[in-house]
Amino acid sequence: MSSITDPPQGSFRLSMLINDTRYRSLTFQAIAALILALSIWYLGNNLIQNLRQAGLNISYNFLGNPAGYDINQTLVEYTSRSTHAQAALVGILNTLLIAFLACVMATIFGVAAGVLRLSNNWLVSKLMGVYVEIFRNIPVLIWIIIIFTIMTAVMPAPRAFRGDEPEATMLLNAFAFTNRGIYVPAPIWGPGSLVVVLTFLASIVGIFAYRRYATKTLYATGRLLPTFWPSIGLFFVPTILMHFIMGQPISLDHPVLGGFNFSGGLQLGAPLIALWFALSIYTGAFIAENVRAGIQAVSKGQSEAAGALGLRSGRIMSLVVLPQALRVIIPPLISQYLNITKNSSLAIAVGYADVTATLGGITLNQTGRAIECVLLLMLFYLTISLTISGVMNVYNNSVKLKER
Amino acid sequence: MSDTSNTVAFVRTETIPQMPPPAAETGAIKWMRENLFASIPNAILTLVSAYVIYSILAGVLPWIFNGVWNAQTLAECREILDGTSGACFAVLTERWPQLVFGLSYPASEYWRPSLAFVLLFFAAAPVMFFDLPRKMLIITLFYPFITYWLLWGGTVLIPILAFAGFVAGYLVYQRFVAGSFAAGFFGGVIAAMIVWYIGGFLIPDGANQNAMLRPVASRDMGGFMLNMMLGVTCVSLSIPIGIVLALGRQSSMPLIKWICVVFIEFIRGVPLITLLFVASVMLAYFFPPESSVDLFLRVVIMITMFSAAYIAEVIRGGLAALPKGQYEAADSLGLDYAQAMRLIILPQALKISIPGIVNIAVGLFKDTTLVSVISMFDIVGMIRGPILSSTDWNGVYWELLGFAALLFFVTCYGISQYSQWLERRLATDHR
Numbered sequence: 001m002s003s004i005t006d007p008p009q010g011s012f013r014l015s016m017l018i019n020d021t022r023y024r025s026l027t028f029q030a031i032a033a034l035i036l037a038l039s040i041w042y043l044g045n046n047l048i049q050n051l052r053q054a055g056l057n058i059s060y061n062f063l064g065n066p067a068g069y070d071i072n073q074t075l076v077e078y079t080s081r082s083t084h085a086q087a088a089l090v091g092i093l094n095t096l097l098i099a100f101l102a103c104v105m106a107t108i109f110g111v112a113a114g115v116l117r118l119s120n121n122w123l124v125s126k127l128m129g130v131y132v133e134i135f136r137n138i139p140v141l142i143w144i145i146i147i148f149t150i151m152t153a154v155m156p157a158p159r160a161f162r163g164d165e166p167e168a169t170m171l172l173n174a175f176a177f178t179n180r181g182i183y184v185p186a187p188i189w190g191p192g193s194l195v196v197v198l199t200f201l202a203s204i205v206g207i208f209a210y211r212r213y214a215t216k217t218l219y220a221t222g223r224l225l226p227t228f229w230p231s232i233g234l235f236f237v238p239t240i241l242m243h244f245i246m247g248q249p250i251s252l253d254h255p256v257l258g259g260f261n262f263s264g265g266l267q268l269g270a271p272l273i274a275l276w277f278a279l280s281i282y283t284g285a286f287i288a289e290n291v292r293a294g295i296q297a298v299s300k301g302q303s304e305a306a307g308a309l310g311l312r313s314g315r316i317m318s319l320v321v322l323p324q325a326l327r328v329i330i331p332p333l334i335s336q337y338l339n340i341t342k343n344s345s346l347a348i349a350v351g352y353a354d355v356t357a358t359l360g361g362i363t364l365n366q367t368g369r370a371i372e373c374v375l376l377l378m379l380f381y382l383t384i385s386l387t388i389s390g391v392m393n394v395y396n397n398s399v400k401l402k403e404r
Numbered sequence: 405m406s407d408t409s410n411t412v413a414f415v416r417t418e419t420i421p422q423m424p425p426p427a428a429e430t431g432a433i434k435w436m437r438e439n440l441f442a443s444i445p446n447a448i449l450t451l452v453s454a455y456v457i458y459s460i461l462a463g464v465l466p467w468i469f470n471g472v473w474n475a476q477t478l479a480e481c482r483e484i485l486d487g488t489s490g491a492c493f494a495v496l497t498e499r500w501p502q503l504v505f506g507l508s509y510p511a512s513e514y515w516r517p518s519l520a521f522v523l524l525f526f527a528a529a530p531v532m533f534f535d536l537p538r539k540m541l542i543i544t545l546f547y548p549f550i551t552y553w554l555l556w557g558g559t560v561l562i563p564i565l566a567f568a569g570f571v572a573g574y575l576v577y578q579r580f581v582a583g584s585f586a587a588g589f590f591g592g593v594i595a596a597m598i599v600w601y602i603g604g605f606l607i608p609d610g611a612n613q614n615a616m617l618r619p620v621a622s623r624d625m626g627g628f629m630l631n632m633m634l635g636v637t638c639v640s641l642s643i644p645i646g647i648v649l650a651l652g653r654q655s656s657m658p659l660i661k662w663i664c665v666v667f668i669e670f671i672r673g674v675p676l677i678t679l680l681f682v683a684s685v686m687l688a689y690f691f692p693p694e695s696s697v698d699l700f701l702r703v704v705i706m707i708t709m710f711s712a713a714y715i716a717e718v719i720r721g722g723l724a725a726l727p728k729g730q731y732e733a734a735d736s737l738g739l740d741y742a743q744a745m746r747l748i749i750l751p752q753a754l755k756i757s758i759p760g761i762v763n764i765a766v767g768l769f770k771d772t773t774l775v776s777v778i779s780m781f782d783i784v785g786m787i788r789g790p791i792l793s794s795t796d797w798n799g800v801y802w803e804l805l806g807f808a809a810l811l812f813f814v815t816c817y818g819i820s821q822y823s824q825w826l827e828r829r830l831a832t833d834h835r
Contacts, residue, residue: 029659036663043690050689121446122439123453137816138809139770141784146809149801342675349777360681370685377681378674385673 062367063088069362071353073269084363091355092380098275098354099341105280106340107333110287117292128288135285140343143282148274148350155179155270158261174254176262182273183255186266190249199242207234271352275344283340287333294329295321327399334392341384355380467491471803477796495800496807499791503807506626506781507790513618516554517629523547524636532822555625555633557617565603569596585742622700626781628811634782635769638707642768643761645708646715647754651745653716654723664716671713676771679706684778703775711768715761722757723749755830762823766816773812783808 017027051057063085070080075093078086117128135143158178161170170176176183214225243250255265298321306320347354348361356377364373427433441447470490474497475481481492496503505514527547530540549563573596581588612619625633652664671679683706684699691697726749734744776785787804791797797804 025657029657032657032660032663046692047689049693050691053693119446119449120439120442121449121453123450123457127453127457133817134813137766137770137813137820139773139784139812141773141776142805142809142812145784145788146805149805153799153801345675345677346774346777348677356675356677360678364681364685370681371689374678374681374686377678378670381675381678382670382673386669 056368058371059369060372062363062369062372065367067363068366071358073272073353084359084367087363088355088359088376091353091358094352095341095344095347095354095356095380098272098279098344098347098352099337101276102279102283102340102344103337105276106283106287106336109280109284110333110336111291113284113288114291114295117288118295132285132288135282136289140278140282141346141349143278144274144346144350147278148270151181151270151274152179158257161257161262170255174252176255176257176265178262179270180261181267181269183262183265183267185252185254186264188251188253190251192246193249195246196239196242196250200239203234203238206238207231210234269352271347271350274350275347275352279340279343283336283343286339287336290329290332290336291325294325297328298324330399331392331396334388334395338385338388341388342381345381473497478798478800491803492800493803495791495797495803499797502627502786502791503783503804504627505629506624506786508624509620509626509629510618510624513557513620516557516617520551520554521629521632523550524632532826553617556620556622557615558612558619559607559615560617561607565600565607568603569599572596572599585740585746622698625700627786628783628808630775630780630782631769631772634704634707634772634775635765637704638711638772639765639768641704641708642710642712642715645712646719646761647750649712649716650719650723653720668713668716671710672717676707676710676774677777679710680774680778682706699778699780703778703780707768707772711764714764714767718757718760718764719753721760722753722755725756726752758830759823759827762819762826766819769819770812770816783811 017023064083066081067084067087068080069087071078071087071090073094074090075097076086076090078090113128113131117125117132119125119128155177156179158176158180161176161178174185210230211227214227217223217225253264255262255267302320302324303316306316311319344354345356345360348357351357359373359380360377364370367373424430428437440450467489468491470485470488471493472481472484472490473493475484475492475494476498478492478495481494485492501509501511501514505517509517523543524547526540527544530536530538530544546567549567552566553560553563573592576595577588577592579588580591649664649668652660653668655661655664680703683702687702687706688697730748730752731744734748739747773782773784775782776788779785781789787808791804792799792801
């Protein structure tokens with residue numbers, strides 16, 4: 001930094017654009033901008049010409065027109081007279097639903113398989129190894145189709161449940177596995193059930209508050225309060241008590257066989273189940289690898305040191321190994337969640353009405369508005385992805401090792 | 405107690421022969437005690453898993469070994485099985501050409517894709533295994549052109565012209581690269597363009613009609629062949645693009661950096677299906693009005709963009725993992741950017757990124773099944789479309805899906821084992 005360069009002598013020469021480092025990057029960027037502008041102009045020009053030839057224009061007015069098709073699984077009010085925009089909304093909600101369900105289930109599968117793969121039990125760890133390899137190396141689309149086939153071709157039809165000696169029976173008299181989907185009891189929210197739900201939420205908050213209090217007491221006085229049984233108690237007792245105090249407002253609507261189909265209860269359609277399980281089992285295999293890698297990344301010295309301090313194995317896991325392993329596990333875990341969300345677009349292969357199937361499928365085919373539909377679809381997925389990666393960055397910054 | 409004094413205490417004079425360890429502490433029993441029945445929960449876990457394995461095998465093995473390999477229809481197959489459990493593998497033998505080559509690839513020409521497939525091993529071998537003689541790279545060099553000619557047929561002039569363009573480009577590059585890399589590179593590109601443009605006039609009209617190999621349109625290709633074609637083409641095209649994108653993202657020029665960042669993040673943010681929708685319904689609008697680009701090429705473009713973005717991120721990780729000293733050492737040797745990248749940075753960064761790139765390649769190969777959603781008849785498309793809906797084989801799910809799953813498993817597992825081998829092989833940090 002002490003060297004003094006002579007101020008540039010003489011006038012500006014054209015060769016300096018290439019040879020002088022001060023101008024060179026500007027030159028390259030100008031060329032890049034030119035190429036970019038030219039290709040945008042070229043593509044845009046082609047687009048305009050093609051649209052004019054086909055007699056089309058870009059307009060989003062079709063979103064207000066009636067959709068004219070039915071959707072079998074909806075979370076909000078929807079009829080075939082609703083607009084395309086509402087159909088897209090139904091699709092978006094369905095995408096979020098399947099993504100949420102599959103994320104939860106995949107985490108359960110993945111954590112279980114990842115932990116079991118490190119088990120001392122030779123048979124179990126090998127079995128989990130086989131599970132991971134098989135599911136990672138076969139396309140998720142094939143898994144979706146396989147589970148969808150099991151749901152539709154292997155499960156008994158509803159009429160198999162009829163007669164005095166039915167071929168199929170309901171599980172616990174509440175769950176029916178049929179080729180039209182799985183029927184489960186649906187809760188009926190009677191008057192006063194809001195109080196019960198609020199009590200439940202309050203007791204969840206109570207559990208966290210109690211645990212925090214227990215930790216505080218431990219650090220302040222060294223007295224160890226029991227946490228496990230009080231948590232369990234807080235979880236169940238107030239809600240059940242309130243349920244009976246309010247006169248049992250919440251009841252279950254069991255599916256009942258009537259005619260050729262089940263009525264009542266909640267029907268989880270075959271496409272939903274297929275997509276849910278296939279995505280969770282497939283992604284679970286990837287999560288299992290992440291979990292295993294995360295646990296193995298914590299050096300053995302850490303758990304040995306904790307053991308030397310006299311901690312029991314459960315506490316070593318929860319106080320020493322897991323907090324360090326989670327730092328390694330969570331970023332790839334979140335990107336797996338992102339993958340689940342993106343892979344849920346495969347719903348279109350089994351006819352689950354997610355946003356790709358409504359907006360990118362039926363709406364697109366009915367209106368012929370290919371460009372608009374695909375752009376909206378991309379915008380939706382892009383929003384989700386960017387949101388999730390934003391959350392991930394915030395998390396990464398918060399758990400980053402604070403050095404110096 | 406009283407007469408211990410007058411009896412001589414027993415003193416052993418020779419060592420007793422070594423006894424074998426107790427039965428419970430040796431061999432298989434010890435191993436089982438330690439690895440299968442170490443504790444009660446462990447034993448329960450073992451029994452449960454053993455039961456799971458048994459029930460799977462008990463269901464699947466008879467089904468496989470009882471399989472029928474010769475029948476014309478599902479009904480005939482069920483007749484042979486006569487109520488016993490067994491698979492109808494006859495569907496695989498009867499529909500083999502459709503599963504592998506697609507619905508309408510001319511049967512007399514099946515030898516062409518088969519030959520291309522065999523050649524693939526010879527072309528890939530020198531790239532994958534460094535111990536093989538370097539001369540084998542010549543096969544790799546010619547492979548794309550030969551395969552194009554074998555698969556699509558038609559006049560041999562097109563692949564020769566394409567090859568000539570590359571040769572011309574390479575010669576020009578060699579001539580100018582000593583001056584500056586940019587001059588060599590762009591000179592080469594322009595030379596290749598000129599050769600292709602001029603050559604375009606030299607190919608006579610109707611050359612395809614009386615060609616040595618019968619021309620086959622891309623829409624006639626399908627089955628597992630289509631998956632292989634898409635996988636191999638897109639991965640090999642996307643690695644150079646991915647390198648460029650990764651370097652662009654690391655660039656100090658803000659405009660170039662942001663172009664690359666926007667491209668990468670956009671592609672990574674949307675599912676492959678939407679990109680395939682773009683290929684099938686939207687991309688045609690962006691080509692010149694009179695041109696007609698066929699669906700295969702459009703899909704290749706989109707999948708290549710997709711995997712290039714992911715590979716760029718992997719390579720960026722490799723670039724970021726290099727110690728800063730490597731960059732500074734290259735600078736202090738007086739190398740310019742292109743030389744530093746080519747000689748110092750990229751060889752190391754690519755080596756670090758190989759496992760990641762292979763992972764992306766495996767994922768991409770699996771994702772080629774998605775083209776069945778935009779009604780291309782790859783292996784999944786063939787199974788779900790023409791085969792399962794035919795009256796002969798309506799209802800043969802497990803044999804077909806199992807076959808497709810097996811093909812993918814063998815390929816993908818093989819590639820990932822290769823990548824682990826390569827990782828061990830390239831590990832230079834001797835510890």
